[in-house]
Amino acid sequence: MMNSFDFQAKTEIYFGKGREEEVGKILKKHNAKNILIVIGKKSVIKSGLLGRVTHSLEGENITYHILQGVRANPTFDLVREGNKMVIENQIDFILAIGGGSVIDTAKCIAATTYYSGDIKDFNLHKASPTSALPVGVILTIAAAGSEMSASCVIQDDETEIKLGFLSDLIRPVFAIENPELTYSVNKEQTAYGVVDILMHTFERYFSYSDKNELADEFALGLLKNVVEVGLIAYNEPENYDARARIMLDSTISHNGYTSIGKKYVFPVHALEHAVSGRFANIAHGCGLAILFPGWAERYYIYDIDKFARLGRHVFGIKETKKKEAALKCIKAFKSYFKKLGMPSRLSEVGVKESDIDALADIVSGKGSKVVDHHCHPLDRETAKEIYLKVL
């Protein structure tokens, strides 16, 4: 029977060429007067984007401070730095210019600055935020979907563990999305993004559904769209339409619509966070591309119909024997990831057989917990089996 649920996805989207020049007006509408801008290393400075943004802010008399240096798989260090800047400068709004790492850093600063406990509490699920500063986004890569999600993933460098939490309080107030800003995203990063968008949607789709689930129809539609345009964006970096569509796909893939009314768990993400948490050189999207086929080949037997339906909708696979159809679907995604230049084995990205036990320990809390996937829980043993399968 259909679940009871609460739902909202309030982020305002401002989509199209040049929209970042409206950021001052949009912030003013939301009563921002003194903002913290969070950015990565240097690319938004070099590209001139930051200059256009500050020009727009100055036009509306909005003052700003800049927190620079967010890295991929972002850490708590910069969150602490952000906390200080917010307090010292009486910041009333946080603007993230970047992708998932920058946005998640901004969200974590927003939720933790005025929280009296430890800044890791939310990520460790020891507490939930009760308030947060508003966050806005200027998106520069189609990937994480953090621009419209309630999610925040931060890396704990001490333990090498990536930790995530969900709260509607950190869902961005607005996302400015100019597809042209993603023209400079290189092929590799574009591919990682495509994989990440697919995976947010896979994990929702493969979570338990009732019959006639609207969410599943949306998930299938989104997956088909991503597969179609993702490869075009990968091969034609300045194809506006492909960049635009994958950007919108990114935003919708993680805002809740592809799981509306459903409960969901993210077993492949859990497997991957263990990997990129321990191996900082491995991009999240890269890890997902390697691990999904391993997970799928282990789990498809529990949900053959859904794999068959996915293959039919996305790749037009007409095989009527369901098991064969499901396997063809997995094969088609493996081949798709290959076209995106993704590696298919953990050993290709530096993971050794001797690392596998440690990864399985991380996913399973040394065997003490399982990711409670509806069709078959992901425990230490199964995690190890999957890691070894794709080593």
Add this chain to the structure above:
Amino acid sequence: MMNSFDFQAKTEIYFGKGREEEVGKILKKHNAKNILIVIGKKSVIKSGLLGRVTHSLEGENITYHILQGVRANPTFDLVREGNKMVIENQIDFILAIGGGSVIDTAKCIAATTYYSGDIKDFNLHKASPTSALPVGVILTIAAAGSEMSASCVIQDDETEIKLGFLSDLIRPVFAIENPELTYSVNKEQTAYGVVDILMHTFERYFSYSDKNELADEFALGLLKNVVEVGLIAYNEPENYDARARIMLDSTISHNGYTSIGKKYVFPVHALEHAVSGRFANIAHGCGLAILFPGWAERYYIYDIDKFARLGRHVFGIKETKKKEAALKCIKAFKSYFKKLGMPSRLSEVGVKESDIDALADIVSGKGSKVVDHHCHPLDRETAKEIYLKVL
């Protein structure tokens, strides 16, 4: 090329059994202290729903006034009455308990009370709202989708014309959706609702699309879902799951996701508003069920691919000749409407041949305007042709 666009769909959804009992808490969260409750005739009183709501309000010390008497195809009279009550009682929040007519009345009151011009200005597109009181909804019928839409349609009894406007300012703050509240909706009204939900989605789907349009994938998915569960809800009024799914479909059908990034026009709605505006006995959903096939048979030649794709996705029509596939799709919907007990001719609901010129005049502003559908504009002549076709 993909359009630039602004998008938001901020309504909070509280979905599930008994959720109406939380209305006091939800209103309190939104700082409501003194509200106007808008209802229809008597059913929400008789059913005990109003009593449960006022009990919840009293628990949170929220005071209320009640505006009763909204009819189907609601008029400006009650809006004026609401305007007075808002001012006299210093109302800070409007709660609609009902379906589209009640919600649209609440929205119109919210937008017009403190507007200095005429209350018909927004509906006549002479002006746009710049502010509005917040509106919340307890939904009692799955149909109009007004619970999460920016739309407000009111009837002008003087001119017999139904007029609509769009503004994000009137998009409800929250919608409480308890499927059990719709168990008592009779078969006829259930069917009208199903048709209305389909039509909001058809009109978006058949509006011009680029290739790889995510919105079209969502529209197809929603249409398939509605067709599947609509008939179950029609035949099994106390089937919780069917009532729940059609309720969620209603909400999503008009909140913007099935047209995200697209421009759209509503030619069949325009044809129908002329009919139910003039013939108050004809329900909106009934008029749509009669008019859609007439419109489709006239227009499918301009967009054969889309009709074929729709038939394939929703009804599994495998016909490979596109024109035949498109015609089979239209036929399948006609047959579906029949299963929902819908009439198929205007003459069955009291429209005479001598009325057709007047209807064509209303749609076309006596020939002065056309509904600018991308594939072929709907002018006076085409409107008349369609009306005569389904007479």
